[in-house]
Amino acid sequence: MAVRLKDIAQDLGLSVVTVSKVLRDHPDIGEETRKRVLKRAKELNYQPNLAARSLITGRTWTIGLVVPDLLHPFFAQIAKELSAEVRKKGYSLFISSSDEDPALEQQEIAQLVARRVDVLVIASSQWTVEGFRRIEEENIPYILLDRQFAGFESNFVGVDDRAVGLLATRHLIEQGCRRIAHVRGPEISTAVGRLEGYRQALAGAQMTPLPGHIVSIGTSGDHRGERGGYEATVKLLSSPQRPDGIFCFNDPVALGAMRALLDAGLRIPEDVAVVGCGNLSYSDFLRVPLSSVDQGSKKIGKAAAAMALKLAHNKTARRPKKELIPPHLVVRASSLRAS
Amino acid sequence: MAVRLKDIAQDLGLSVVTVSKVLRDHPDIGEETRKRVLKRAKELNYQPNLAARSLITGRTWTIGLVVPDLLHPFFAQIAKELSAEVRKKGYSLFISSSDEDPALEQQEIAQLVARRVDVLVIASSQWTVEGFRRIEEENIPYILLDRQFAGFESNFVGVDDRAVGLLATRHLIEQGCRRIAHVRGPEISTAVGRLEGYRQALAGAQMTPLPGHIVSIGTSGDHRGERGGYEATVKLLSSPQRPDGIFCFNDPVALGAMRALLDAGLRIPEDVAVVGCGNLSYSDFLRVPLSSVDQGSKKIGKAAAAMALKLAHNKTARRPKKELIPPHLVVRASSLRAS
DNA sequence: TTGAAAGCGCTACCAA
């Protein structure tokens, strides 16, 4: 059914090799021949069989992306950007969503490894780095996205999480908050980094977190996000010294926090100011528009694409490279106190 | 580097064919041999070279998905669901985002066709059906998603858009609205269907749209979504008979509409009730929680996956099949009037 | 139950 090199070669009385060379812009081909081949190829709408090509070259011109949740705008944005960037260079992108399940993630990675993708980009939900060693064994270059692992050397692209915590907390301090709490995320690098930034900002202003002012959202799926933020904030409100500012691990958590505050009859930002992270769309349309630290997901996507393309071409392994994207703060009503 | 059938065969003193048969669960293989092969394959962590397999079988075990915008939660949800469902059957999903650009979409489709994906799933931004004929020429089965084309026979999975318009408009009528306007979308099947449903609901209540009560959002990228909704609503408000209910093409448009209403000093829903479509996340946290028609994107994803898998297996072309998912209304404050 | 031979469509290598 499909047109092959052989068909073109026979039509033109040439060898398969010659046709192949023309179509790959090989230099030593006569001008006349080249034109005839190109013409016929276009007429027949020739498409090379990529499977056959891969079999020889060992390259598939595909890149694999694994994210915890494609529905999350942060990852969707990255996926979109990555797909667009690599497409320009002739790569196609496999995307899969692991649902924050480490076991499922492993399966997906295994499948992509079996497909011999040229590069793997992973926003991982793992607790250990065992799985990555497997990828290394297969000699497939990979990039960790967003989340990294302490003491583990690897290519990495993500936001500077410490800077996220710093930006958010300094802003709350500047707005006059004096009892700033933090609703932190689970034990992954992003949450740890943001917590560090929070502490550092407080220290810089000769402050320390008050007792009970660092609470964690639950770890079960249900308790993540909005509900986790709600429950954590209820806890915060029962602490002896009520916070007057809260930096939340991310925006869904911040939404939950705001709901808890409003339910408790408190005003935002007059009684308690709130800052989230992620800068999700429609933040402007919320009951109280939410201040948030933007992670620059577009930039992360572009940076990951550039790194992936580089890795795809340099087959020789080199030193892992880390790229930290600087975040920026978007101030809205939830933290803007009249000064 | 990678383990091949040959390696296992040599290790065990068997032929490549025998090993191949074991690993594909071929029946006529001795129990003893089978066990030895499976054991060794596991030890070596054997992964078949899918390119080689495709070369012979003509199947790639890949499916291609093209959407206008991966960032849109509706499409992200579908992509996520589709990826998860087909993965279970051993397929991987190529995803690309066309940015609502018909030319770009054509390029992406061409790339996926060149990769010989087994099935193509497309939420198209085209104005014509020319591009699809090309896919048919290549004998690749495809499914249109969300948007279809009048008078063009093809596989289709999407929401019942007429039902969307009916549900939303009937609800507004039940809430006591008597001057119901519609902010419609561009000239694609979804917008046309919703408009029809709107008209039908009004007709069913012996009502007709008042003059100037059907306005369209702009077509340029900038005017889509929120901004388009804002400007369209400003126009609506200047019409001689001010509407007391608005059914908006989708949720971003509805957000714009609500902003315009609030800016004009009107109350929602007391003065004007609003219903959108899409039921985007966080609708509950908006300044005025937005009533919206849910398109059942999860169901659409599952249905598309089921259809794609069926097409991948039935290589014989059959009659195109259309699958309409019934929508449902989620009522929130923006349309709930005290009765 | 096992395996030898052929070949999928293409590219790498080397000879003409």
Place this chain on the structure above:
DNA sequence: TTGGTAGCGCTTTCAA
């Protein structure tokens, strides 16, 4: 400048 030969890793067919 052109092309013959070999072979990528696998499956299909058919004979032993």
